[in-house]
Amino acid sequence: MSDALRPLIVGAGPTGIRAAQTLVDAGIRPIVVDEAAAGGGQIYRQRLVPDERTPRDLYGSETGKATALHETFARIRDRIDYLPQALVWNVQGKAADVAAGGRTRRLNFSHLILATGATDRVLPFRGWTTPGVFTLGGAQIALKSQGCAIGERVVFLGSGPLLYLVAWQYVKAGARVAAVLDTAPFSSKLHLLRGLLSQPGVVLRGFRYAAELMARGVPVHFGVEPDQIEGETRVTGMIWRERGKEHRLACDAVGYGFALRSETQLADLAGCRFVFDGRDRAWRPERDLAGRTSVSGLYIAGDGAGIAGADAAELAGERAGFAVLEDAGLTVDRARIAVLERKLAAIQRFRDVLEAAFPFPDKWANSVDDDVLLCRCEEISIGQARTAAREQEVRELNRLKALTRVGMGRCQGRMCASAAAEILAAAHGQPLEAVGRLRAQPPIKPLPLGIAADGEAA
Amino acid sequence: MSRILHKDVAIIGGGLVGSSAALALRRMGLSVALLDKGFCGAQASGVNYGGVRRQGRPPEQMALSQRAHVIWPRLKEIIGIDGEFVRSGHLKLARTEAEMASLEAYATRVAGFGLDLELIGRNKLRERFPWIAGDIVGASLCAGDGHANPRLVSATFALAARRAGAEVLEHTPVSHVERVPEGFHLSAGSGTEIRARFVVNSAGAWAGTFAEAFGEPVPLGRIYPSMIVTEPLDVFMTVNIGAEGGGIYARQVERGNCIVGGMRAEPTVDLDFSRPTGSGAVTIMNRAADLFPALRNTYAIRCWSGTEGEMSDRNPVIGFSRTTPNLIHAFGFSGAGFQIAPGVGEVLAELIRDGESRTPIEAFTIDRFARMDQGSPAGSVPEARKRETSK
Numbered sequence: 001m002s003d004a005l006r007p008l009i010v011g012a013g014p015t016g017i018r019a020a021q022t023l024v025d026a027g028i029r030p031i032v033v034d035e036a037a038a039g040g041g042q043i044y045r046q047r048l049v050p051d052e053r054t055p056r057d058l059y060g061s062e063t064g065k066a067t068a069l070h071e072t073f074a075r076i077r078d079r080i081d082y083l084p085q086a087l088v089w090n091v092q093g094k095a096a097d098v099a100a101g102g103r104t105r106r107l108n109f110s111h112l113i114l115a116t117g118a119t120d121r122v123l124p125f126r127g128w129t130t131p132g133v134f135t136l137g138g139a140q141i142a143l144k145s146q147g148c149a150i151g152e153r154v155v156f157l158g159s160g161p162l163l164y165l166v167a168w169q170y171v172k173a174g175a176r177v178a179a180v181l182d183t184a185p186f187s188s189k190l191h192l193l194r195g196l197l198s199q200p201g202v203v204l205r206g207f208r209y210a211a212e213l214m215a216r217g218v219p220v221h222f223g224v225e226p227d228q229i230e231g232e233t234r235v236t237g238m239i240w241r242e243r244g245k246e247h248r249l250a251c252d253a254v255g256y257g258f259a260l261r262s263e264t265q266l267a268d269l270a271g272c273r274f275v276f277d278g279r280d281r282a283w284r285p286e287r288d289l290a291g292r293t294s295v296s297g298l299y300i301a302g303d304g305a306g307i308a309g310a311d312a313a314e315l316a317g318e319r320a321g322f323a324v325l326e327d328a329g330l331t332v333d334r335a336r337i338a339v340l341e342r343k344l345a346a347i348q349r350f351r352d353v354l355e356a357a358f359p360f361p362d363k364w365a366n367s368v369d370d371d372v373l374l375c376r377c378e379e380i381s382i383g384q385a386r387t388a389a390r391e392q393e394v395r396e397l398n399r400l401k402a403l404t405r406v407g408m409g410r411c412q413g414r415m416c417a418s419a420a421a422e423i424l425a426a427a428h429g430q431p432l433e434a435v436g437r438l439r440a441q442p443p444i445k446p447l448p449l450g451i452a453a454d455g456e457a458a
Numbered sequence: 459m460s461r462i463l464h465k466d467v468a469i470i471g472g473g474l475v476g477s478s479a480a481l482a483l484r485r486m487g488l489s490v491a492l493l494d495k496g497f498c499g500a501q502a503s504g505v506n507y508g509g510v511r512r513q514g515r516p517p518e519q520m521a522l523s524q525r526a527h528v529i530w531p532r533l534k535e536i537i538g539i540d541g542e543f544v545r546s547g548h549l550k551l552a553r554t555e556a557e558m559a560s561l562e563a564y565a566t567r568v569a570g571f572g573l574d575l576e577l578i579g580r581n582k583l584r585e586r587f588p589w590i591a592g593d594i595v596g597a598s599l600c601a602g603d604g605h606a607n608p609r610l611v612s613a614t615f616a617l618a619a620r621r622a623g624a625e626v627l628e629h630t631p632v633s634h635v636e637r638v639p640e641g642f643h644l645s646a647g648s649g650t651e652i653r654a655r656f657v658v659n660s661a662g663a664w665a666g667t668f669a670e671a672f673g674e675p676v677p678l679g680r681i682y683p684s685m686i687v688t689e690p691l692d693v694f695m696t697v698n699i700g701a702e703g704g705g706i707y708a709r710q711v712e713r714g715n716c717i718v719g720g721m722r723a724e725p726t727v728d729l730d731f732s733r734p735t736g737s738g739a740v741t742i743m744n745r746a747a748d749l750f751p752a753l754r755n756t757y758a759i760r761c762w763s764g765t766e767g768e769m770s771d772r773n774p775v776i777g778f779s780r781t782t783p784n785l786i787h788a789f790g791f792s793g794a795g796f797q798i799a800p801g802v803g804e805v806l807a808e809l810i811r812d813g814e815s816r817t818p819i820e821a822f823t824i825d826r827f828a829r830m831d832q833g834s835p836a837g838s839v840p841e842a843r844k845r846e847t848s849k
Contacts, residue, residue, distance in 0.1 A: 090736040092724075097736035104740055271727040378713075392617060399497055402504060402609040410689055410759050439731075442739060446689065446757035449747040453740045 007324050008033065008096055008107060010088045010266060011115035013041020014065075014310050015302030015317035017073045019113045022321025024076045026330060031081040031107060033088050033098055039073040041117055042137060043310040045144045046070065058144055060172065061205055062310070069314070090442035091270040094297070099447055105454035111297045111324045114266050114285075115317055118303035120162075120257035121418045123364050124372050124382065127229030132253045136162045139255035140169065149175040151253025155238045157181040157226055160259040160358045161206060161309075168209040171216055178251045179219045181240055183258070183361045186222040191356035199350045202311075221247075225363070229254055258360060260307045261418050267304070268440035271295050276433035279355050280307050282418065283437040289341050291320035292327075299323055312347040315340050365426035374423065375416040377409020382423055389427035397436050400424055410446055413438045460649035463625060465491045467810055468644050468654035470632050470668055471661035472498030474608075474796065475788050477615035478803025479658055481537070484622035486811050491652050492616065492624050493644075495631035495664070499612025501730075502662055502791075503799065505764035507685055507707060507719050508608045509698055510797045511548040512573055513600035514564070518773065518821035519798065520571040525817050526801030530606065536800075537618040541611035542712060547697040548603035549578075549587065552595045557702040561598040573600050589694045591751050598702075605698045605709045608796060615800070632661075635671060637782055656784045656810050663767035664730075665789035669775075672782045674824050677770035678790050684723035684734035684763035686742050688756050690714030695750065706745045716753060718746040723763030732763040768792040776802060776822035778809065786810065787824050 005028050009016045012034035023030045038046040044059065044066040059066040086100035096107050120135035127133070132151060134142070136158060139150045149170060155178050156167040167180045195203045214220055221242055230237040237250045259280075267285040268274070273294035274283045284306045291299040301320040302313035319340045322332045370383025388394045388404045397420060400406050406420045407413030413420070417438050424435045467483055469476045472494030480492040492498070510530055512523040534540045552558035565575045576599040578586070583597050620626040627650060634645040635657060644652040659668045666678040695710035706720040721738035725731070734742075739761040747754045769775065769790040779785035786809055788802055795802075801817070808815040 090739075092733075092736060095736075097740075104736075106736060269733070392613075396497070399500075399613075402500070403613060408760070410757075412760060441760045441762050442734065442736065443758060443761070446759045447740075447743070448755070448757055449688065449743040450754050451740060451743065453737065453744070 005110050005324075005328055006031065006108065007111040007113060008109035009113045009115060010096070011041065011117055011302070011304070012036065012039040012073065012082075012084070013115060013117050013302065014043065014069055014313040015115035015117070015304070015320070016041070016113070017069055018314045018317035019115060019301065019321040020080050021072050021076055022318050023324060024079045026325050028325075029079060029081065031083065031109065033083045033086045033096075033107075035085065035087055037085050039084075040066065040070060041313075042141065044069050045141060047147065048145050051147050053147065057173070060169065065310070065314075087445055088266060089444050089447055091266050097442070099443075099451060102448070103452045103454050104447070111327070112270065112299065113291070113317075113320050113324065114298070114300040114304055115302045115313075116263040116266060116304035118260035118262050118307060119414065121259050121261040122415055123258050123361070123368075123419050123422070124374055125226045125228065125364075125368055126372050127231065127235075129373055129376050130229050130231045130235050131233060132231065132235030133229055134253065134255045136160070136166045136255050136257035140166045143169060143173055149173065149253075150255055151235070151251065152176060153178045153251045154253045154255060155179050155181060155249060155251040157183070157224070157238070157254060157256035158258050159183045159361060160257060161354060162257060162260070163358075164206060164209040164213070166255060167213055167218065171213060171218060177213070177218045178249055179221060179238075180213060181224040181226070181238070182220065182222045183224050183226070184222065184357070184359050188359055189357050191353055195350050195353035195357075198346055198353075202350070225367070226256075259358065260303060262304050262306060263414070264304065265412070265414075265440040265444040267293065267298075267300055269442060269444070270298055272298065272300070274437065277306055279351060281360060281422075281432055283433070289319070289344060290323035290326075291316060292323055297327070308344075308347055308351055312344060315344050315347075319344065365422040374420060375406040375409065377411050377416070378405040380404050380406045385420060385423050386427050389424055394424070395428055395430065395435065397421055397424060397438050401438060407438050412441065412444065460651065462651045462653065463491055465489045465625065465652060465654045467491070467656040467658060468642060468652050469493065469658040469660060470635070470644075471659070471665065471789070472616050472626065472628065473501060473503035473660060473662050474499060474612045474615060474799035475503070475791075475802050475806070476658065476660035477503075477612065477619050478800045479660065479788070479806040480619035480624045480626070480803075481615060481622055482804050482807035483810065484619060484624050486807055488810065490619070490624040491654065492619055492626045493630050493632055493646055493652075494628050495647075497613070497628050498616030498626060499609070502764045502766040502795070503612035504609045505762060506608045506766070506796050507683065507717060508605050508709065508796065509548070509700070509707065510543060510606050511600065511603040511698060511700070512797065513548050513550055513575065513598065513603055514700065515794065516773065517568055517571070520568060521817050522798050522801050522805065522819065524572065525804065526798045527602065529800040529804075530604070530797075533606075533611065537611075537614045539610060539614050541614065542607035543604060543611075544606070544712070545602060545604040546709070547599055547601045548700060549697040550598045550600075550700040550702055551590070552597060552702050553593065555595055558596045561596070561702050565598060574602065575600055587697070589750060589752055590699075592749050599697070603698060606796075607711065615803075632668070635668060637672075637785075641784065656786065658786050658788060658806055658810075660788045660806075662789055663765045665767060665787065669787060669824065672779055672785055674779060674781055674787075676775060676790070676824060677827055679768045679770070680725075681766050681768045681793055682723035682725065682732035682763045683719055683766060683793055684721050684732075684738055684742070684761060685717055685719035686734075686739055686746070686758045686761040688716040688718075688753060689759050691716065691752065691756055694752050706742070706749060708746060708750070716746070716750075718742050720745060725765070730765060732765050734761040734763050766791070766793050766795075770827070774802075774822055775824045776805065776819045777824065780823070780825045
């Protein structure tokens with residue numbers, strides 16, 4: 001019976017691994033394709049080369065979860081078809097195009113679970129493309145995966161739980177953190193008290209990060225309006241405003257980000273219906289609590305289905321695995337599903353608290369200067385986008401792309417589209433959802449022209 | 459929010475043909491409503507390859523093509539931007555002796571039309587275009603041809619029409635059009651009703667239903683040409699490349715990206731949109747890497763496709779309806795409409811103003827299919843001829 005089932009899981013982070021485990025436990029052999037060299041995803045990313053650091057050094061308070069996930073993946077390794085360092089660059093019907101090692105081949109699947117995760121939401125401001133500026137996620141990967149800091153005097157900036165986590169991880173690793181600049185006012189953090197009842201562990205951990213940072217003398221500023229990153233060929237300093245007053249701090253690296261954005265290109269290519277998620281300020285694939293999308297046999301879970309964090313990702317991955325089993329007519333553990341759904345619902349409620357505690361910087365879209373670069377691949381400025389909006393009456397994101405090239409370059413809008421949508425919406429004073437979203441095109445990431453084609457596999 | 463507009467001309471379809479007609483009509487002082495079911499210039503007119511070439515067109519298109527030829531270098535003056543038009547030349551490669559013979563025969567056939575084709579042999583080709591690899595037998599160069607940026611040109615023609623006073627109604631699909639005593643009545647999206655003396659059917663791949671509504675079924679099929687674009691590179695590809703027998707075409711834009719096409723895509727769930735197949739995209743990429751060594755170690759950053767109307771004989775339909783006075787068709791450009799479209803726009807405006815055009819368009823009458831298919835039951839739609847799409 002299970003021979004006919006050939007589920008493909010894209011991504012080997014918390015979602016993908018838990019989905020794979022659920023299928024393996026039911027006697028099914030899924031294919032797991034992951035871009036990284038080792039499982040764990042971004043949050044539980046493993047070292048490229050072994051070093052003296054212990055799991056506790058790498059994952060801190062999340063060591064237990066990281067280790068359990070890695071162990072699970074090692075345990076099921078022989079009962080899955082695992083393709084590391086491989087990119088699913090296109091999905092069409094019941095087949096995926098997978099590139100690895102200079103070759104591409106087509107994998108047929110019976111079910112597809114997208115566990116594609118998220119990347120930092122980047123908002124441009126003056127100097128954001130100066131060498132030495134990283135996303136928060138990028139800064140974290142440099143540390144976890146390669147054991148290096150992005151600089152010797154690092155400023156962390158932005159809004160979102162990751163801001164404090166990464167700063168804390170840097171301090172723990174012995175790096176010098178010059179400051180943590182939170183764009184949200186201190187008062188917003190009081191919202192976290194509402195979360196103490198539902199997710200006390202998460203809230204207390206967050207407070208602990210902040211407390212330890214302060215205890216070690218790291219200045220933490222709230223209500224920051226970033227003005228510019230200084231430096232010609234390398235970051236030399238950071239200028240910001242706080243209660244109307246200008247501040248300047250010398251530093252040689254900046255890590256910044258404003259929460260996360262889901263990676264949804266494959267869901268789009270597969271034809272999933274999208275809905276606007278006001279909390280994520282983004283369009284995302286429509287899905288039920290089990291991860292079923294509008295396309296039969298296609299599931300999406302974890303941060304790629306809407307931002308909910310690593311704990312939710314594990315639960316949602318397992319739930320999506322059960323959904324595949326249910327839809328294939330196999331028996332499932334109903335009690336376990338009920339537990340998963342209850343926990344997922346609780347985390348969803350808690351996300352509202354987090355959003356209030358780490359709000360999006362509403363003023364950004366109207367205050368950022370015209371000459372700041374919006375799309376770094378195509379070198380399009382904020383002003384060019386605003387001009388197109390005004391003079392060519394552009395109100396929709398694909399139209400903006402067609403007329404200005406925003407989102408047309410190497411990143412295909414993965415880095416710039418969130419900011420472009422905010423700018424376009426603000427230019428006309430229209431709601432964010434009205435500007436739509438960029439249509440995805442394959443390949444979802446650049447592909448070498450000389451890649452060899454192996455045709456159909458399995 | 460129902461409203462009634464009274465216009466001299468209603469144009470169904472805001473592609474490059476409809477938009478350039480709208481602009482030309484406004485310059486003649488006629489009132490115009492330009493309707494599109496989506497954004498103007500967002501379908502084939504805006505996402506095509508961008509070749510601005512006369513070379514390779516059949517003789518019957520030459521007068522029209524030459525008329526358009528003089529418009530392209532004047533875009534800045536006409537629509538306010540140059541549309542990245544470059545008179546780079548168009549080089550058509552022959553990979554076999556038979557293909558070379560075919561290029562030579564073509565050069566003879568169009569000798570009187572002023573294309574100034576230059577036939578180039580194997581050795582000379584190597585010398586002048588050393589960046590082309592592979593066993594190329596020879597080529598034909600049309601120095602006056604070039605390329606431009608469709609997504610800018612087509613949308614900007616519509617914008618220019620609007621600025622010239624045309625009523626441009628985007629996201630306004632025409633749901634019904636009928637002949638009434640004083641002209642036409644159109645019902646469109648958002649409760650828009652239009653009364654017009656003339657109607658232009660320039661609805662591209664969607665034009666068939668409007669032709670059929672007036673008793674003129676046509677063998678209009680759909681094709682989905684697909685392309686890839688590379689990351690930006692130093693400029694090396696100095697001409698627009700085509701190939702006799704098809705399979706590959708390529709150009710490099712000012713910014714340095716190379717655009718390469720030569721395969722066909724498939725429609726998506728939404729049948730009005732299409733997307734390249736994975737294998738099709740890789741085939742194009744591999745062909746490009748083989749033909750242009752400079753591309754071997756570069757990356758494709760995107761591929762895309764568009765929906766284009768194709769006639770069974772690959773010539774467009776242009777001209778007055780044979781059933782309905784003051785209805786004019788202009789569609790079915792069969793993958794080769796970009797270059798001639800601005801010329802077609804002028805011709806349509808002349809037809810409306812003067813009842814005739816100074817450019818011969820007899821070859822494109824809509825009743826040519828009825829004549830071909832004499833004996834077939836009235837109103838039937840002949841099936842589009844299957845064409846080999848890749849080689």
